Amino acid sequence: MKPFIYISLLILSSNPTEAQNSIIVSGKAIFEHKCQRCHGSDGTKGLFGAKNLQISRLENTELISIISKGKKGMPRWDKKLSSTEIESVTAYIKSLRK
Numbered sequence: 001m002k003p004f005i006y007i008s009l010l011i012l013s014s015n016p017t018e019a020q021n022s023i024i025v026s027g028k029a030i031f032e033h034k035c036q037r038c039h040g041s042d043g044t045k046g047l048f049g050a051k052n053l054q055i056s057r058l059e060n061t062e063l064i065s066i067i068s069k070g071k072k073g074m075p076r077w078d079k080k081l082s083s084t085e086i087e088s089v090t091a092y093i094k095s096l097r098k
């Protein structure tokens with residue numbers, strides 16, 4: 001099943017916490033493939049000056065904007081990820097915060 005269909009089904013499911021957890025699980029898979037090489041599995045690696053995602057306090061709209069459009073050494077992802085995938089990876093990186 002394509003990830004976005006899977007996510008949509010879960011968003012529609014009756015249990016919101018379960019849906020949220022599943023979004024984070026999808027976001028983790030995206031993070032491991034696309035983001036981990038610079039940010040590290042726990043968000044602290046900092047390759048090429050990548051920001052430490054554990055201490056980042058940006059809000060959703062700013063996170064989505066930076067992930068979509070990029071910023072300095074941070075590549076843009078709006079051509080490579082769907083908006084649902086960007087939302088999932090945003091939920092996942094927020095779950096790395098301490």
Ligand code: HEC
Pocket residue numbers: 030031034035036037038039047048049050051052053055056057058063066067071072073074075077089090093
């Ligand atoms: C080629 C290395 C690289 C990759 C791959 C990468 N990033 Fe980044 N990221 C950076 C750099 C460098 C910055 C710092 C940009 C700056 O100077 O503000 C950054 C900053 C960020 C920020 C802003 C954090 C803050 O508090 O300012 C977020 C959020 C982020 N990255 C998320 C992601 C996500 C999600 C992915 C995968 C889809 C990803 N990054 C992939 C290098 C990378």
